[in-house]
Amino acid sequence: MLPVTGYAEHWSVRQGEALRFMVGVAGGGRYRARVARILCGDPNPAGPGYRETPMPCGIEGEHEGIDQPIRLGSWVEVPAVDLGAGDVPLTLMATIWPTRPGQGAQVVLSCAGSGATLALGLGPKGAFARCGDGSIVEAGVPLTERAWHDIACRFDPATGVLEVAQAPRRPRLDIDEAATAQGAAGGAPMGMGTAAIAAEGAGRAHFDGKIARPRILCGALGIVSALEAQPIPVPIDEAVAEWDFSIDIPTDRIVDIGSGDWHGRCHNLPTRAMTGPDWTGETHRWTEWPPHHDAIHFHSDDIGDASWAPSLTLDVPADWPSGLYALHLESGDARDNIPFFVRAKAPGEWARVAFLAPTMTYTVYSQFVRAGRQAQIAPRAAAWGALPHAPDGHPEYGLSPYNNHADGSGVVMSSMRRPMIDKRVNQFHLMDPDPTGSGTYWIAADSYILDMLDRAGIDVEVITDHDVHAEGAALLSRYAVVLTGQHPEYHTHETLDAIAGHLEQGGRFVYLGGNGFYWRIAPHGDGPWAFELRRAEGGIRLWETLPGEGYHAFDGGYGGLWRRLGRPPQALVGVGFSSQGNYNGHPYTFTDAILDPRVAFLRDGMEDAARPGGVFGDRGLMGGGAAGHELDRADVTLGTPRHALVVASAVVQEASYQPVNEERRDHTWPGAREDLIRSDVTFFETPNGGAVFSVGSMNFIGALPVDGYANPTAQLIRNVVRRFADPAPLHPGG
Numbered sequence: 067m068l069p070v071t072g073y074a075e076h077w078s079v080r081q082g083e084a085l086r087f088m089v090g091v092a093g094g095g096r097y098r099a100r101v102a103r104i105l106c107g108d109p110n111p112a113g114p115g116y117r118e119t120p121m122p123c124g125i126e127g128e129h130e131g132i133d134q135p136i137r138l139g140s141w142v143e144v145p146a147v148d149l150g151a152g153d154v155p156l157t158l159m160a161t162i163w164p165t166r167p168g169q170g171a172q173v174v175l176s177c178a179g180s181g182a183t184l185a186l187g188l189g190p191k192g193a194f195a196r197c198g199d200g201s202i203v204e205a206g207v208p209l210t211e212r213a214w215h216d217i218a219c220r221f222d223p224a225t226g227v228l229e230v231a232q233a234p235r236r237p238r239l240d241i242d243e244a245a246t247a248q249g250a251a252g253g254a255p256m257g258m259g260t261a262a263i264a265a266e267g268a269g270r271a272h273f274d275g276k277i278a279r280p281r282i283l284c285g286a287l288g289i290v291s292a293l294e295a296q297p298i299p300v301p302i303d304e305a306v307a308e309w310d311f312s313i314d315i316p317t318d319r320i321v322d323i324g325s326g327d328w329h330g331r332c333h334n335l336p337t338r339a340m341t342g343p344d345w346t347g348e349t350h351r352w353t354e355w356p357p358h359h360d361a362i363h364f365h366s367d368d369i370g371d372a373s374w375a376p377s378l379t380l381d382v383p384a385d386w387p388s389g390l391y392a393l394h395l396e397s398g399d400a401r402d403n404i405p406f407f408v409r410a411k412a413p414g415e416w417a418r419v420a421f422l423a424p425t426m427t428y429t430v431y432s433q434f435v436r437a438g439r440q441a442q443i444a445p446r447a448a449a450w451g452a453l454p455h456a457p458d459g460h461p462e463y464g465l466s467p468y469n470n471h472a473d474g475s476g477v478v479m480s481s482m483r484r485p486m487i488d489k490r491v492n493q494f495h496l497m498d499p500d501p502t503g504s505g506t507y508w509i510a511a512d513s514y515i516l517d518m519l520d521r522a523g524i525d526v527e528v529i530t531d532h533d534v535h536a537e538g539a540a541l542l543s544r545y546a547v548v549l550t551g552q553h554p555e556y557h558t559h560e561t562l563d564a565i566a567g568h569l570e571q572g573g574r575f576v577y578l579g580g581n582g583f584y585w586r587i588a589p590h591g592d593g594p595w596a597f598e599l600r601r602a603e604g605g606i607r608l609w610e611t612l613p614g615e616g617y618h619a620f621d622g623g624y625g626g627l628w629r630r631l632g633r634p635p636q637a638l639v640g641v642g643f644s645s646q647g648n649y650n651g652h653p654y655t656f657t658d659a660i661l662d663p664r665v666a667f668l669r670d671g672m673e674d675a676a677r678p679g680g681v682f683g684d685r686g687l688m689g690g691g692a693a694g695h696e697l698d699r700a701d702v703t704l705g706t707p708r709h710a711l712v713v714a715s716a717v718v719q720e721a722s723y724q725p726v727n728e729e730r731r732d733h734t735w736p737g738a739r740e741d742l743i744r745s746d747v748t749f750f751e752t753p754n755g756g757a758v759f760s761v762g763s764m765n766f767i768g769a770l771p772v773d774g775y776a777n778p779t780a781q782l783i784r785n786v787v788r789r790f791a792d793p794a795p796l797h798p799g800g
Contacts, residue, residue, distance in 0.1 A: 067092045067462060068455065069400035070131065071485040072377065074393070077425040078530045081411040082384040087393055087404060088374035090485075091131030097397040099378060100126045104390040104405070105520055106771075107491030107513035109452040113687050113771045114517055116451075116492050121386060125378045131397065134375065136462050136484070139272035140336035140368035141265035142320050147307050147328040149179045150284040152223055152256030157283040157304075158186040158195075159218035159293070160263075161235070161343050163276035163361065165473035167209045172273040172366075173266040174217065175280045179259020182252070185266050186219040186230070187273070192245060195219030195230040199252030205232045205245040212275075214343040215243065220289040221254040231289045235343055246289065263309065263320070263330065264364035272366035274473040278342040279360065281324070282306040312360035315339050315352065315619050316591055335370035335479040335596060337363040339619035341612070350614050353622040359614070365471045369464030370596060371483040382408055388416065388527040390423075390513055392491050402453065403490050405509055407528045414544030417525035418791055421515055424554035424579075426531040426561070426587065428508065430597060432486035433457045434466040443494050452494040455487040463487060467599045468608055476609030481596040511688075512551035514770045515578065521775055522784055524791075532594050535560045539567035547790035549576040552767045553696075555584045556597070559623070562633060569638075572754030574790040578783070580745070580764035581606075581643045581696035583635040586628055588618035600625025604728040606646055629704070629728060637705025640748040641698035641762040647723030651691030651765040652716050653684035654747060659711040664796075665749055667789040668713060668782060675778040682714070682778035688768030692779050693718060697745040698762030710750035716763070717744045755795035759786045 072089035079085040091097050102118040109116045149156065158175045166172070168190045176185035183198035192205035193215075209215050214235035221228050228251035234243040263280050264273040285304030308324035315338050320330035332338075339352040342361040352359035380393070388410045392403040407423055410416055440459035447454040457463070463485050467477045488495070488508075495507040519526045527545070534541055535558050542548055542564055554577075562583065569575060585605065590596040601607045602616030602625045611625065618625050628634060635642035658678045660668065669676040676682075683692025693716030700706040717740040725735045725742045735742060745763040752758060769779040789796075 067136070068402060068460060068485070068487065070097050070395045070397035071402045071487060072395065072404055073483065073485050074404050074406045077482065077532050078407040078409050079382050080409045081382055081386060081388070083382055085380045085382065085406060086376045087378045087380065088134065089131060089377035089395060090134030090374060091397055092133060094133045095131055095397065096128055097131045097395055098128050100394045101380065102392055102394060103387065104392055104491050104513060106517040107390065108510040109450040109492050109494060110687055111450060114774065117517065121391070123380060123383070125380050129378065131377070132375065136372055137269055138334070138369055138462070138464060139265060139269055139366045140332065140334040140364045141269050141272060142263035142330040142332055144261035144263070144307070144328055144330040147177065147259055147261045147282065148326055149177055149255050149257060149259045149282070150306065152254065154284050155220050155222040155286065156184060156254045157218060157220040157287065157289065158184060159216070159283070160186065160280040161214060161216050161278045162188070163212060163214050164188055164209055165212060165275040165475065167211050169274070171271050173271040174273050174277060175261070175263055176266040177255050177259055177261040177282060178267065179255035180257050182255040184219070184221055184254050186217060187271065188217065193217040193230050193232040195228050197221065197228060197251040197254065201228055201249065201251035203228050203230045203247050203249040205230050205247050207232070207241070207243050207245040209243065210234065210238065216293045218289050218293050221251060223254060226250050229289045231293055233293050261307065261328070264336070269333065273364050274366050276340055276361040276363045278311060279308070281308045310360065311338065311362050312356035315356065315359070316621060333370065334368040335481065336365070336368055337478045337619065339615070339617060341614040345614055347614065351617050351622070353617070363475065365473060365475070367465060367472050368479065369484055370479065370481050384411065390509070390516060390528060402455070402487070403492065405489065405491050407530055409529060409533065410527045413527065413529065413541060417527045418546040419519065419524060419526045419787060420545040420548045421526055421528050422534065422548050422550050423512065423528060423530045424551045426558070426594070426597065427553055427556045428489050429482045430467055430480045430556045430587065430599065432466055432480065432482070432489050433464050434468045434488065435461055447494040450494055452492055453490050455493070457488050460487055470609055476601065476611070478598055478600065479596060480599065483595050507552070511767050514767055515549060515551070518770050518775045518780055518784070519787070524787060531557070531561055534564045535589065535594055538564040539571065542568035542573055543571060546793065547574045547576060547787060549787070550578050550582065552579045553764060554579055554582040556587045557583055557628070558587055558589055562628070562638065566638060569752040569756050569758065572752070572756040574756050575639065575758045576786055576790065577639040577758070577760035578767055580698050580762055580766070582698070583628055583638055584643055586623070586625055586631060588620040588623060590620060602626035603630050606726050627728065634704040635698065636701050639758055639760045640706050640710050640750055641700050641746050641760045642704055643696060643726055644699040644729060645697045645718070645723050645725055645743045647695065647718065647720055649695050650689035650720060651686045651694035651768065652718050652720070653681045653691045654693055654714040654716045656680040656714045657712055660713045662711055665711060665713055668785050670785050672778045672781045682782070683766070683769045685772045686765055686769035687771060688765040692766045692769035693745040693763045694765030696764040697743070698760070699742065699744050700746040700748050706748070707750045710748050712746045712748050714747035715744050751796050757790060757796040759790070
């Protein structure tokens, strides 16, 4: 655990409203807090330098901190269940698909009552039954990884015998996995008690894998008969609880269809709408036949809402400017900060320019664990005075959907209700294995936009993806021009609808990144504090969704690329992801289109460079130039408007740059290198006097601060912002 860290209740807060912070101090103790407005969050001494303005407020000073635990691992809590009078046998049973069957004791179903416990689980010796007196019975035959098995345990109070049994759904030819065992044990739970699924008690001995149809029975049914009855309902008079995971799939609620209403609640966002033991491949969309998707995949390293207690409440003064802020925390020599954004109370009244912070993408990438990074960044972070934290040094805060779980499955869920230690200001980010690589990424990079506009005297307000998801095009319409950050990759239907609607109504939009508007995400039913990501079909991805599991549980919609869902980025902003390579940058060359009268405003103050064949963006803080890492190109077949102007391009010859997966048809790709391995700076007008300007490069933002923003790349963007803020119509032909 970090000595001091925390997270904010929301990514943004309006002027005059309150924002709560959850702060944890390892072992408890005093900590210091202060708030600053961040003008440039990048500590790189080759750039503008870290720049902030202290903002005195009511929470500044020393506070008494508490230790706030992180409890990883998903499970289901059943707060009440009637376990009977203890005069008949008690049976626990479930169908499981284990993913780490050899990794110690994992509890599948447990119950407790009257001071006694009973647990059904698995370990290296197969299924086991365990009573609270320490009695344990093991089947003695290991279970097969990623295969469906029925398991059950039974305690008979009349004889004091504890039994366990297991049977594979698809028998192997080399091993007989079916097994039973029994032994003596103490008393079993009875009366009103509690139950847990995929863990024991309050989240111990977590299970890794899929579970379907967990049940508790009270009656004479023998354990072998219980296993044989798994595919069909057991006698109703024996079913104490029977949890059907195919009901209420979009929620955290677990429904009991047994004799009582012993419903449960999921903790730490396990993955629902997973294929169950009866799935045949006939249906892939769980909403068409939920019983075939009646499994939940639990992971011992899942995390959802950390549920930390609120520590500080910031009452944001009404006169604080809209912008990027950070709560700075110190405890001894340790420090951390929690970024947040202050919105205008009345959007658009103070500034007609808005920066749209890609907070959904920040959330998805948060806690991206890459082995060895904390050690790699330590020398540079120390030299720069930057925060040295990296997720690989603190996996206790969970993982990112760019990681795999301990069981090898892809991480589907992301949450902002936990410390996100790699989404900070004044932090060095090593995005390339080369330890001399750039630290320009995320919030630090996006702050270049705010810093540049501030230095140019251009007023700007900040809004977030989360705000747009909630308020739609009506929020965007309050501004003359909206600018994105470096990497707005992840979006919901609501955010894309808002941007498209804004453009249709005459809005003006500046896309300053690369690989934007790429993946679909689905927000949690309680709001976008958490997102679900199914990586179905193509795309650049570190893991892929398994067959039958491509539809989101949260909303039933198909997951994957917006391009595959009929909404390619080209149709929204004119360019879309085409190529990826190492973190090195390359220059742009202006095309003949730069002389078109429609874009005369682009040439203001940069006549020497803004000519056909003129070069710009040859220097930057990300590997040398403005075009790099992830590149977007125009393509009318994917929706780029036919009247769009490609005013500059960068064709990258460096060997690491290759087409993205969705551009390939076989091991080659169609056409010449310049057809795909390029970034296009693109302009086009939209209905009702609107327009879009897109740069299509992850590295572009890193070229803005060169020479204190006195360079052609920065001048180009300032020209766009000033012209787009001018209400005079923009239209094809003049």
